[in-house]
Amino acid sequence: MEQCSFCKIEKLENDFYMYSIHNMTRGRVQKGYVCKRCSDMTYGDKWYPIIGYDEKCEISNHGSVRELRENRYFNITRVQNAGTSYVYLTKNGKSMRKNIGPLMKRFCTER
Incomplete structure (x- = not known):
């Protein structure tokens, strides 16, 4: 059971969207x-x-x-061309160039 940084309620680890991993001194690891x-x-x-796709990628409902990679999330650079x-x-x-609009229509569905 892990604890949420905001609401301080303990839940299972798969009930979390994002987390951060900080390498502390003497080999300790702190997760948020x-x-x-x-x-x-x-x-x-x-x-x-x-x-x-080969990478473990996610798309948000706002188009991000x-x-x-290595237990951390990195934003993928967006290329803007004529709107x-x-x-x-x-x-x-x-490597394939994908339009964000159709990606959102395909993968951003309420379940």
């Missing part, structure tokens, strides 16, 4: 968890997995794309 409810209230974004936003995702070793 934020539950799904507090994340939605505080940050306003709901994250949905992008399935079918992030990637999970259309694109991100580069990798599939089968090839």
Whole structure:
């Protein structure tokens, strides 16, 4: 059981959206968890997995794309061209330019 940093309620680890890992001195690791409810209230974004690509990527309901690397989330750079936003995702070793609008329609669904 882990504890949310905001509401201080203990929940299972899979009930959390995002977390941070801090390497402390002498090899200690400190993890900070934020539950799904507090994340939605505080940050306003709901994250949905992008399935079918090599990286572990997620897209938010606001159009942000992030990637999970080494237990940390990194934002994927968006390319803007004539009012259309694109991100580069990798599939089968090839880099592909994907439009954010259709990605949101495909993966951002309420479950």
